[in-house]
Amino acid sequence: MxxxxxxxxxxxxxxxxxGSIDFAGIKKAIRCPGDVPILEFIEGLPSVADRRQAWLVLEQFEDHAARCSxxxxxxxxxxxxxxxxxxxxxxxxxxxxxxxxxxxxxxxxxxxxxxxxxxxxxxxxxxxxxxxxxxxxxxxxxxxxxxxxxxxxxxxxxxxxxxxxxxxxxxxxxxxxxxxxxxxxxxxxxxxxxxxxxxxxxxxxxxxxxxxx
Ligand SMILES: [Mg+2]
The missing domain is CATH 3.40.50.1000 (HAD superfamily/HAD-like)
Structure with a gap:
């Protein structure tokens, strides 16, 4: 042992x-279903433009949460x-x-x-x-x-x-x-x-x- x-x-x-990261808010903003993890959802988006946009939204939420942590x-x-x-x-x-x-x-x-x-x-x-x-x-x-x-x-x-x-x-x-x-x-x-x-x-x-x- x-x-x-x-x-x-x-x-x-x-x-x-x-509580500082608003996971529900992120999912709503990028239209990720509640039972799907966020990173995997973004990776699976069909177009580069959709993925880029979703990463940007996620990072904005993360930056805000980090400042409030x-x-x-x-x-x-x-x-x-x-x-x-x-x-x-x-x-x-x-x-x-x-x-x-x-x-x-x-x-x-x-x-x-x-x-x-x-x-x-x-x-x-x-x-x-x-x-x-x-x-x-x-x-x-x-x-x-x-x-x-x-x-x-x-x-x-x-x-x-x-x-x-x-x-x-x-x-x-x-x-x-x-x-x-x-x-x-x-x-x-x-x-x-x-x-x-x-x-x-x-x-x-x-x-x-x-x-x-
Ligand atoms: Mg955790």
Whole structure:
């Protein structure tokens, strides 16, 4: 068994307070059906002009949301905890790097440089729920996927982690409409609980290691 050596965060609604991105508004503006994911819908539009227009609309919504984003409860403290424990940190998002940079300006302490890797939709062929981004992050963080804890507030985050072989934490909020199925390894209501999970996980692994010796 592995101890947790890295944490990979979803960004919007996980490190930031949920609710700043208006997914329903985006879907309405680009005429994307409610049950179809936005990125995949745009990729599937038949003409270059339609795709270009839809990307522009999406980016306008994302820019606005990033400017209005705030740190999620416990996010800054958790990043500090991970740094103190020398646990590596990554972000995996279906958003763009520009949005992450803008949103992080509203954080008091956490900076872009606090993350060892930031993987956006521009870095992968297939975004979450595909495991490609999780596996890429694990390689860049130089840890096996089984030693990387995937933390996210949407079922795609959990599915991507599970398909990559990573342990997963589902962050529930008042906006959660559907829990992941199969369920995440852990379900939390605040990011502060993630520090406890890591401590428990790593303590029991250390004990097992010692017992084995
Ligand atoms: Mg999210």
């Amino acid at each position: 592995n101890s947790i050596r890295a944490v990979l965060f979803d960004f919007d609604g996980t490190l930031t307070l949920p 705030h740190p999620n409860e416990g996010a800054e403290e958790l990043v500090r905890f991970l740094k103190q424990r020398h646990i590596r940190r990554g972000i995996l998002t279906r958003n763009r790097r520009a949005s992450v940079e803008t949103a992080l300006k509203n954080f008091a302490h956490v900076r872009l440089a606090d993350f060892n890797v930031i993987i956006t939709r521009d870095h992968v062929q297939r975004p979450k729920p595909d495991p490609e981004g999780v596996l890429l992050a694990a390689r860049r963080l130089r840890v096996p996927a089984a030693a990387l804890l995937m933390v996210g507030d949407y079922r795609y985050d959990i599915e991507a982690g599970q398909r990559a072989g990573a342990p997963t934490v589902f962050l529930e909020s008042h906006l959660t409409t559907r829990r992941p199925d199969p369920p995440a390894d852990f379900v939390v209501g605040t990011l502060g609980e993630v520090a406890d999970i890591i401590d428990r996980f790593n303590r029991s692994r250390n004990k097992a290691h010692k017992d084995h010796k």
